[in-house]
Amino acid sequence: MISFELNGQTVQVDATPDTPLLWTIRDHLNLKGSKFGCGMGLCGACSMLLDGESTRTCILPVSAVQGRKVTTIEGIGNPDMLSTLQQAWVDASVPQCGYCQSGQLVSATALLSKNNNPSDEEIDNAMSGNICRCGTYPSIKKAIKQAAKDIKSGNGRLQAVSHYDPSNTNNMTQEA
């Protein structure tokens, strides 16, 4: 049994230690928001926050997160409670096919958590691990800047939920 904190909840999972975190979360824990794109750490579709850092989980064995904090897109916000970045994403119609967007939002969240006024270059650096085949990059830049503005002015939140329980979608508590 490997145990870690997932979206604010301690979870125990019965997967072999070499199972990639991505598949542990998708197949064993049934959270489908994080995506499989390449399996080689090249595209960022599988990005999750690991102790706050955007991390490629398709090549990260679940044993490596024992006792650590993992946040997926589900732990950032949900359709009823959006994080500021998610709101900016919706407002700017960032997603096209949408498949890469969980990973994009995870990387953007990690960026803004450290830097609430990123330059174009800083955005490029933080986001260059996340491929979007639909080419949503111009909208991503726009949305990150909008969200940064809101967060800087104190009207934003990087995480809209502090706690996610997949078995009860009403059980979400808003971050104070």
Add this chain to the structure above:
Amino acid sequence: MATLIEKDLIDSKTNISTSRRNFLKNLASGGLVVGLPLTACASAPLPGENKNALQPNALLQITSDNTINFYLPRSEMGQGTYTGLTTIVAEELDVHPSSINVINATAHDDYKNIEYGIQVTGGSNSIRTHFLPLRHLAANTRLVIRQAASQQLKQPLASIQTDDGKIVVNGKALPYGEFADFANQLEFPEDAPLKDKSQFKYMGKNAPRLDGLAKSTGTAEFGMDVDFEGLHRAALKRCPVFGGTVKSLNADDAKKMPGVKSVVQIHNGVAVIADHYYQAKNALPKLKIEWDRPETLSKFSSDSTAADNGKGWFKTALDSDESTNAFEQGDGLDALKLADTVVSGEYWAPYLAHATMEPMNCTAKLDGDKLELWVGSQAPDLAKFAGAYYADVPKDNVTVHSTFLGGGFGRRSATDFVAEAAAIAKASGLPIQLVWSREDDMQFDVYRPAAMAKFKVGLNKEGLIDSWTVKRSGPQIMPYTLDNIVDGVMPSFLPNGMVDWMSKAGYSIFDSLTVDHASVEGLYEDYDAKHKSSDHVTVDPGLPLGYWRSVGHSYSGFFKESMMDEIATLQKQDAVEYRLKHLTSNPKLANTLKVAAKTAGWKQPLPKGHFHGVATHASFSSFASQITEVSVKNGQLHIHKVVCVIDCGLAINPDIVKAQMESGIIYGLTAALYGEITLKDGAVQQSNFHDYPALRINESPEIEVVIIDSDDAPTGVGEPGLPPIAAAISNGIFAATGKRLRSLPLKV
């Protein structure tokens, strides 16, 4: 419904070869117009059928509890049709688009693409072909609800107004749903007037995408996300050379791997089925398989310099006398003899993979002779037929559950992955989700064909174009899609044998008969020339092909616009002005070019070392011009900016049009700068994003999009932004370095 096809088949009893010829020619011209009405097909039940609901056909339903369901007939793969088509319905129904419940449609006759006769999303025609039918449907629906309200409330029809899904009368607002049951009893009107542009509330206005919320919260369901109790995962090992079959198999070691439930052999390989995907994937290398490899493809290597192999094969064919004419105007090739000067140019574009962000996948559950499929497909009905064939069940026993598509770009109009899933479910007796790895996706795609073309352009004394001739060598897509399509357009009473025969024999029949329009489209149409000819010669190693965003235009845009730039340069004329001189009969394209020149500041001073490149191209009934600003420093290309001007008629949602231009440009830039699939002994060499890179955010240029204001009906946007970009970059590189690049990808 008496369709063209049925008529052909009846005739075919007496004259089968004529019928096949017509059938294939119709397919080839891309115009298999079956004239499907957008009203209910009496035979098939409507999805979600409900006696108390108003449901004029399989597309729209208003229930008595006031749910407005729109069954989205086209597949949402990023292009925005989910929002676009819903906005069209919303406008004439007079309800806010976000109040409509959009459902990804299953396979049903009512959802067939009117221009193709099959339920396929492609060719950038969703908005264009649905614009009027959906408006009529929604306007008639609104009218019948008003009529029902008028009768139920005993008020004159003229006093019954609507607002955002409500009947408004005497200061009261009542939801449409309250009248749905009654409206259902009335005769459905056919001629409700449509709104004038000045009355539009939603069309032509920017509004957030309707699928944006689900896609920003990880809650949109893609094929890969489908899950249910008892579902197993499957991974498949295929012969590295397409078309190979299993000669011998030893699965003993694979079966011992953790989680493995079953190993089965199917038509094109061996599948491992396990509880979880990574278990199936881990067991795959333990299979010991010997393959029977296909002869022709196994001999093909891209880097071969032999005359009958690699690029040399394309070149030999191009230089040979062999060819089939696809288009002729005036004196065609003969006119070259009279030209004052003949300018020629030869260009190359390689095979390309789609690399959709979501690798191919399909979930299949076979219960007795009933098959359920869950799949993100551009062609749910073709998926249904493939499933029926490979699971060996009657077509009517197949249910398709459609999900969002994690990218399409043409890839998901093929059904190879559906066939595999159905075959694995059949062979194993287990409900399975077949997941392709990225490597599978890269190496077993249906590829954009490689192409070589040679132009010979005759100029008159004034240096203007008199004759425009071009010959293209390469494989044709249509023969590869026959397998897919034939079943879809054949009436279901036909025995499988006939369908089988047609798809197998299809290639040679097709190829000897006609040129697939996709092979030559975009090479000759845009510019004025008294004489024109376009020819094709087939060279085909046997790598499977498919539709890749903008199809033939994806290379012809580069070829034609490079050629035009070369001619202008030779004539020492301004690249924009020279083009404009040859666009008098193409005024919309000319206008986009003028606006692009103005927006980009063509001929205005640029920062030191920066240069403009221009290209213009019409495709999918739309018109696009692009001007790039590039610099080349120390052999390194920098793309500073791209200006894109698009005329796509009325932009239903201008923000989505803009996003599609950006998307086409970025997808096209990936191809222009990096895209190249190569083969070694018939096997694809690239495998993942390290050797088939995709443009990343730090490489993505600033893009400015201008949409021409238009009152004309909407035309394509998903693809037209792509064709000009490679030439606009390459022409900029020429301006910067004097180096003319005639091959893709561009190597500075």
